[in-house]
Amino acid sequence: MGADGAALTMTRVTRQHGRGASAVHALRGIDVALRRGTFTAVMGPSGSGKSTLLQCAAGLDRPTSGSVALDGRELARMGERRLTRLRRTRVGFVFQSFNLLPTLTAEQNVMLPLRLAGARRGRELRARAHAALDRVGLADRAASRPSQLSGGQQQRVALARALITEPEVVCADEPTGALDPATAAGVLALLRGAVTELGATLLMVTHDPVAAAWADRVLFLEDGLVTDELTVPHGADAVEEIAGRMRRLGGATAPAVAA
Numbered sequence: 043m044g045a046d047g048a049a050l051t052m053t054r055v056t057r058q059h060g061r062g063a064s065a066v067h068a069l070r071g072i073d074v075a076l077r078r079g080t081f082t083a084v085m086g087p088s089g090s091g092k093s094t095l096l097q098c099a100a101g102l103d104r105p106t107s108g109s110v111a112l113d114g115r116e117l118a119r120m121g122e123r124r125l126t127r128l129r130r131t132r133v134g135f136v137f138q139s140f141n142l143l144p145t146l147t148a149e150q151n152v153m154l155p156l157r158l159a160g161a162r163r164g165r166e167l168r169a170r171a172h173a174a175l176d177r178v179g180l181a182d183r184a185a186s187r188p189s190q191l192s193g194g195q196q197q198r199v200a201l202a203r204a205l206i207t208e209p210e211v212v213c214a215d216e217p218t219g220a221l222d223p224a225t226a227a228g229v230l231a232l233l234r235g236a237v238t239e240l241g242a243t244l245l246m247v248t249h250d251p252v253a254a255a256w257a258d259r260v261l262f263l264e265d266g267l268v269t270d271e272l273t274v275p276h277g278a279d280a281v282e283e284i285a286g287r288m289r290r291l292g293g294a295t296a297p298a299v300a301a
């Protein structure tokens with residue numbers, strides 16, 4: 043854990059594409075600290091910088107200036123090899139499009155981060171993969187390939203894969219964007235459970251106030267800056283409160299409440 047008790051700290055992070063008059067300022071000074079064992083959602087209009095923030099947090103993109111520290115380790119100064127290793131073992135990823143390898147079984151997909159980190163194939167590795175699949179309700183689908191699984195099941199495999207290394211932070215980019223509301227709720231319950239029961243630290247980009255209502259906290263991004271923040275209230279009002287804040291962002295560009 044970082045000296046300040048945060049799993050991940052972003053300080054004065056900027057990200058600029060291009061230079062001069064045509065420069066795009068995707069992030070213009072982000073200060074965010076993710077306390078361990080918390081669930082943070084990031085919302086904002088299209089183009090406000092959500093994906094860029096997530097990519098910088100995960101070490102997939104490098105800030106133009108500022109600091110990103112994972113478990114107290116500064117990513118910006120890390121060489122590419124060390125950063126890749128850190129990403130594999132200390133960051134979990136969940137994407138909208140699942141990103142499972144089609145030729146591998148569910149079990150092999152889940153094992154992959156450990157295999158890439160050098161773990162040997164064997165009984166112990168399989169037991170870990172089995173436990174991870176069991177946690178997402180898919181112990182009986184270990185031998186299935188992604189094409190044999192529904193979207194919700196594929197996302198559950200992706201979640202098991204993201205958690206298997208017990209990462210410092212899990213970065214989720216629209217994890218329920220491709221799922222119907224009922225299936226999405228199942229995936230969100232598992233994400234919430236990973237935080238509450240396993241102590242995972244979760245950062246999730248979403249357009250959907252219903253998804254954001256599962257978080258502890260919502261950061262609202264506007265034109266590369268966090269301009270609002272909400273501690274998610276318990277109870278039924280959360281979705282309406284989040285949707286209301288979204289409507290106040292950036293004029294009329296905020297999307298309507300998802301079903």
Ligand SMILES: Nc1ncnc2c1ncn2[C@@H]1O[C@H](COP(=O)(O)OP(=O)(O)OP(=O)(O)O)[C@@H](O)[C@H]1O
Pocket residue numbers: 059060066067068086087088089090091092093094095
């Ligand atoms: N490689 C790039 N080159 C130039 N501009 C970029 C690049 N990547 C992102 N941008 C710009 O940076 C800004 C933020 O983009 P980003 O994808 O982070 O927004 P977003 O909030 O995730 O949008 P969306 O909700 O539409 O996915 C946008 O203006 C985008 O056009």
